[in-house]
Amino acid sequence: MPQAVAGPEIERLIQLLARMPGLGPRSARRAALQLIKKRETLLAPLADAMRVASERIVVCQTCGNVDTRDPCTICCDEGRDPAILVVVEDVSDLWALERSGAVTARYHVLGGVLSALDGVRPEHLNLDSLVARAAEPAMREIILALNATVDGQTTAHYVTESLKAHNLKVTRLAHGVPVGGELDYLDEGTLTAAIRSRTPF
Numbered sequence: 001m002p003q004a005v006a007g008p009e010i011e012r013l014i015q016l017l018a019r020m021p022g023l024g025p026r027s028a029r030r031a032a033l034q035l036i037k038k039r040e041t042l043l044a045p046l047a048d049a050m051r052v053a054s055e056r057i058v059v060c061q062t063c064g065n066v067d068t069r070d071p072c073t074i075c076c077d078e079g080r081d082p083a084i085l086v087v088v089e090d091v092s093d094l095w096a097l098e099r100s101g102a103v104t105a106r107y108h109v110l111g112g113v114l115s116a117l118d119g120v121r122p123e124h125l126n127l128d129s130l131v132a133r134a135a136e137p138a139m140r141e142i143i144l145a146l147n148a149t150v151d152g153q154t155t156a157h158y159v160t161e162s163l164k165a166h167n168l169k170v171t172r173l174a175h176g177v178p179v180g181g182e183l184d185y186l187d188e189g190t191l192t193a194a195i196r197s198r199t200p201f
C-alpha cells in the first residue's frame, strides 16, 4: 500500500476519481492535481455541476434514458418519428447513436442484456415497458441496436420473440465492415457477418 501523499480530503478525491471508467490510480492522481491547480476555474464549477446533476437527474419512465426531466428531452421531441423505436442496452449506446445524428426516432433503454453468467433475467430489464410501447397503434418499426456480443444477440432474439404478437417490422443494425476498414485486418466472424449481410450496390 503506497503511503498517502496528501491529507484525507485529497486522498478521498483521488480514490473517487480512480473509480471512473478509464482512470486508474495514476490518472486519478493526475486529474486530482489538475482540479486542485485549477480550483476556481475547474474544481468549483465541476463540484457545482455535480451537485446540481445529482439533485436533478431522473430516469425517464417512458424510455429509461437519464435526464433532468421526465419524460426526457428525447421523448418530448415532437420532431422525432413516433412510429420507430431504437432499442439499446444502455444510455451510453443512446448517446453514441445520438452523436452519429443518424437517428430521428425515439429510444428504449433496456438497462442491460440477458446474461446467464451474470444472472440477468428478462424481469431485470425494461422489457415489459418495451412490449407496451410496441403495442401502441402508431408503432411501425423496432430497431434493435444491441451490441454484437453473444449476450446482445441473445437479447435481440428474446426481444424479437416478445414482440411477435404485434405486427411490427423488427430490424437490427448491420454487422460487417466498419467505415474505413480494411478486409485484411478484420476477424473471420466480422467477415462472415459482412458477407451474409451484403446489400445491393
Ligand code: ZN
Pocket: 060, 061, 062, 063, 064, 065, 071, 072, 073, 074, 075
Ligand atoms: Zn424518455
